[in-house]
Amino acid sequence: MSEKTIGHGTWYDKMAQKVISRERKLGQSLDLVKTEMGLGASGFPHIGSLGDAARSYAVTLALKEMGFNSELVAFCDDTDGLRKVPVGLPASLKKYLGFPVSSIPDPFGCHESYGKHMSSLLLDALDKCGIQYHYLSAKEVYEKGLLLDQIRTILLNAKKVGEIVKEEVGQDRYTEVLPFFPVCSKCGRIYTTKAYKFEPETDKVLYKCEGLEIRGKLIAGCGHEGEADIAKGEGKLTWKSEFAARWKALDIRFEAYGKDIADSVKINDRICREVLCFEPPSHAKYEMFLDKGGKKISKSAGNVFTPQVWFRYGSPQSLLLLMLKRFVGTRTLDVSDIPSYMNELDELEDVYFGKKQVGAKEAVKLRGLYEYCWVMKTPAKPSIHVPYNLLAFLVKMAPQECLNAFLTEKLQSYRYLQKNQQVDADLAKRVEYALNWVQDFEEIKETPVSLTEAEEAAVTNIVTVLEAADEPDEIQNAIFNAAKTNGLKPGAFFKTLYLILMGAPQGPRLGPYILAMGKQNVIAALRRALSKK
RNA sequence: GGGCCCGUAGCUCAGUCAGGCUAGAGCAUCGGACUUUUAAUCCGAGGGUCGCGGGUUCAAUUCCCGUCGGGCCCGCCA
Numbered sequence: 001m002s003e004k005t006i007g008h009g010t011w012y013d014k015m016a017q018k019v020i021s022r023e024r025k026l027g028q029s030l031d032l033v034k035t036e037m038g039l040g041a042s043g044f045p046h047i048g049s050l051g052d053a054a055r056s057y058a059v060t061l062a063l064k065e066m067g068f069n070s071e072l073v074a075f076c077d078d079t080d081g082l083r084k085v086p087v088g089l090p091a092s093l094k095k096y097l098g099f100p101v102s103s104i105p106d107p108f109g110c111h112e113s114y115g116k117h118m119s120s121l122l123l124d125a126l127d128k129c130g131i132q133y134h135y136l137s138a139k140e141v142y143e144k145g146l147l148l149d150q151i152r153t154i155l156l157n158a159k160k161v162g163e164i165v166k167e168e169v170g171q172d173r174y175t176e177v178l179p180f181f182p183v184c185s186k187c188g189r190i191y192t193t194k195a196y197k198f199e200p201e202t203d204k205v206l207y208k209c210e211g212l213e214i215r216g217k218l219i220a221g222c223g224h225e226g227e228a229d230i231a232k233g234e235g236k237l238t239w240k241s242e243f244a245a246r247w248k249a250l251d252i253r254f255e256a257y258g259k260d261i262a263d264s265v266k267i268n269d270r271i272c273r274e275v276l277c278f279e280p281p282s283h284a285k286y287e288m289f290l291d292k293g294g295k296k297i298s299k300s301a302g303n304v305f306t307p308q309v310w311f312r313y314g315s316p317q318s319l320l321l322l323m324l325k326r327f328v329g330t331r332t333l334d335v336s337d338i339p340s341y342m343n344e345l346d347e348l349e350d351v352y353f354g355k356k357q358v359g360a361k362e363a364v365k366l367r368g369l370y371e372y373c374w375v376m377k378t379p380a381k382p383s384i385h386v387p388y389n390l391l392a393f394l395v396k397m398a399p400q401e402c403l404n405a406f407l408t409e410k411l412q413s414y415r416y417l418q419k420n421q422q423v424d425a426d427l428a429k430r431v432e433y434a435l436n437w438v439q440d441f442e443e444i445k446e447t448p449v450s451l452t453e454a455e456e457a458a459v460t461n462i463v464t465v466l467e468a469a470d471e472p473d474e475i476q477n478a479i480f481n482a483a484k485t486n487g488l489k490p491g492a493f494f495k496t497l498y499l500i501l502m503g504a505p506q507g508p509r510l511g512p513y514i515l516a517m518g519k520q521n522v523i524a525a526l527r528r529a530l531s532k533k
Numbered sequence: 534g535g536g537c538c539c540g541u542a543g544c545u546c547a548g549u550c551a552g553g554c555u556a557g558a559g560c561a562u563c564g565g566a567c568u569u570u571u572a573a574u575c576c577g578a579g580g581g582u583c584g585c586g587g588g589u590u591c592a593a594u595u596c597c598c599g600u601c602g603g604g605c606c607c608g609c610c611a
Contacts, residue, residue: 006550014550042611083610169535169608191610214610239611259537259606287538288605326549340545340559365550393572414572473569480569494570510571 007065008368011327012055016062019254019282026279028253032069035060035254036246036281037133039076041101041115043086045122047305047319047333048258048289050129053122054323055256055286057131058372065376073250074126074133078102078115079142079236081181081190083214098189098212098219102139115139125307129316130375136250143233148203150245150276151230151237155180155198155205157275164270165240169263174240182228182235184209184221190235192221195228203231243268248278256284289333305333312436314338315429318345320373339388342433345373346385353382383426386416391434397513407431455496456530458482462497463526466519476511500529 007013023030035056040049056072063070079100085093089107093114096104101115111117126133141147154161155178162175178195182205189209197206204227211221228234237245243265246252257265262285272280289305310319318341322333348370350356351363371378398406404423411417423431465478483493497510514522 009550011550017550038611040611077611080611171608173609212610216609261607261611262536263607264611285537326547343559368550387572390572397572410572476569476571498571511569513571 005364007062008371009364010058010062010324010368010372012058012062012324012372013065013368015059015254015282015284016066016068019059019063020066020068022282023253028279030068032071032251033063033253034071034073034251035063036073036075036250036252037255039074039119039122039135040080041076041078041119042080042082043084043118044088044306045118045125046289047307047310049122050125050307050319051286051289051323052256052258053126053131053133054129054320055284055327056254057133057375058324059254059256059284061372061376072131072133073252074123074135075141075246075250076115076119076135076137078113078119079138079190079233080115081219082114083191083219084217098192100139100183100190102137103183103188121306121308125311125316128307128311129320130377138236139233142236145231145233147237147242147245147249148231150249151180152200152203153276154237154241154245154271155230156200158198160275161241161271164274165267168267168270174238178205179238179241180205180230180235181238182207182226184224185226185228185234186224187222189219189221192219193228193235195235199227203229205230205235207235239264240267241271244272244276244278244280247272247281248276252281254282254284256286258288259285260288284327286327305335309335310338312440313433314342315345315433317373318342320375321345321348321369324369324372339392339437342388342430345370346383348373349382349385352378355382384416384424386411386427386430388430388434388437390414391430392437395431395434396438399513403431454486455493458486458493459497459500459526459530461485463523463530466514466523466526470515470519472511472515474511475514479510500525 006017019033020030023033037052037056053072053074060070060072079102081098082093082096082101082104083098085091085097093104093107096114101118102113104114106112106114106117108117111120123135158174158178161179162172165174165179166172176196178198180195180198181190182193182195183190184193184207187209191212191214192209193207194210195205195207198204199206206227207225209221209224209226212219236242239261243255247255247268265283265285269280269283272278307319313335318338321344322337322341347356348366351366352370394407394410395403408417408423411423412419412421417423459482461482462478465482466475469475469478479494479497494510
């Protein structure tokens with residue numbers, strides 16, 4: 001019955017409240033409530049990776065809005081090994097299969113390692129979205145020994161860990177092998193090593209580099225037997241225990257996760273509780289993003305939809321809208337959805353600024369969503385809203401030479417801009433998106449138009465008139481006259497002209513457009529159409 | 534073997550923080566207006582057993598159980 005709005009009325013506010021009441025019940029300190037996300041570093045970051053960040057950060061924001069101190073930890077998995085050479089990268093990387101990504105040179109040559117390069121792509125996207133985070137590199141964390149206590153505890157209780165894994169997912173590997181991957185000191189690979197003994201007195205793990213089969217492919221080991229110092233970053237915990245160590249060591253209270261690692265989280269929760277004696281963070285599970293064909297969007301499949309691709313056609317806020325709009329449910333996703341998210345964001349903005357009226361309850365929700373899309377830094381005044389399709393259409397039709405003048409004039413006449421109002425920075429950005437869109441997806445096709453005899457005669461008439469005319473109205477009238485004198489319906493004839501001139505069945509008012517386009521160009525185009533017969 | 538998501542108008546989907554008036558939007562379709570015509574715009578119309586069956590409730594598209602159909606994830610690594 002109670003209609004009290006929590007925070008900004010979104011899912012994130014509710015989650016934040018849940019986190020807090022759980023922490024209170026557990027009697028934990030609320031001085032700093034940390035959330036965490038994993039920062040993949042083994043391949044090109046896809047859209048889904050940003051979803052993880054956006055949602056966790058939204059919870060952090062919600063916590064802050066509730067008056068708590070909170071931060072998002074971005075934990076970079078740069079000690080993970082390279083399992084597969086991603087599509088689009090040179091096959092020469094094959095020799096690094098099994099190497100920690102932080103020890104592989106950057107194939108692009110601009111970062112200190114392969115891992116840095118990949119993770120920086122995602123960090124760049126986070127920055128564009130205004131998502132703030134506390135960056136931690138796994139490599140550094142291990143080298144500094146920040147997880148040392150937890151690693152020790154886990155290795156000393158490896159038997160128990162192995163049992164938990166077996167109970168939860170039926171995998172019995174870890175009843176024999178320690179849940180730790182040393183980096184082979186001879187060949188430099190991780191994952192190929194089998195850790196069989198822990199010596200607590202020296203913090204050393206004894207291993208043999210045997211090789212490991214991943215996705216049907218064997219990454220060969222070198223056979224070396226050695227020992228790794230767990231205090232010096234000479235290896236890492238497997239994921240079926242690393243989360244737990246991180247949560248405790250870094251004091252994490254909330255972590256969202258994709259359903260693909262659901263089992264891993266389940267196991268880690270138990271390890272955290274039963275082995276490390278630390279209550280694991282609150283969780284929220286989200287679904288994967290699928291492409292329109294229903295396939296998981298992943299780097300290895302080659303259908304990479306990266307944040308960078310999104311930013312080519314849409315704003316960071318529109319991407320956050322996609323991420324935050326709905327938490328549950330599988331999302332199918334395609335580049336072609338970007339315009340609708342851009343438009344939807346404009347609608348939210350209208351609601352936020354009271355330009356569009358909706359029900360009170362609805363308004364609260366939509367305003368809240370808008371605020372989160374702007375990571376609480378909402379603009380002071382609304383932007384100029386031009387529907388994406390219209391902009392795309394206009395930039396497609398616009399003569400290259402005078403794009404801005406053409407756009408400004410059209411937008412003024414459509415009343416999107418006031419008289420004398422010019423295109424501002426935000427609108428210019430929208431134009432850029434639309435231009436990219438049109439360039440990439442709507443190339444103007446030069447479809448040959450076959451003309452009837454009457455149409456030919458009319459086109460010829462127009463060419464004649466054009467030679468002399470230089471007033472928009474004069475040209476506009478000439479087209480009508482040409483149609484009428486040749487017994488054509490003006491509507492149909494206009495359509496023909498649009499097809500000839502721009503390959504679309506409709507377009508802007510022709511009189512002014514022909515002048516803007518350059519009379520001679522138009523005459524040439526018309527003559528080409530005539531000669532195509 | 535274990536788990537999850539989806540199923541609402543011809544199409545794409547909202548409607549799931551939190552059950553509540555005649556279930557909405559966009560597009561598409563049809564009709565009308567403006568008749569020199571521009572992506573049109575404006576007005577209006579039609580169209581839905583909310584997959585199916587049960588249950589909880591004063592009240593279910595919404596919550597619970599079952600079921601059918603479509604799809605995904607995990608079961609090696611992460």
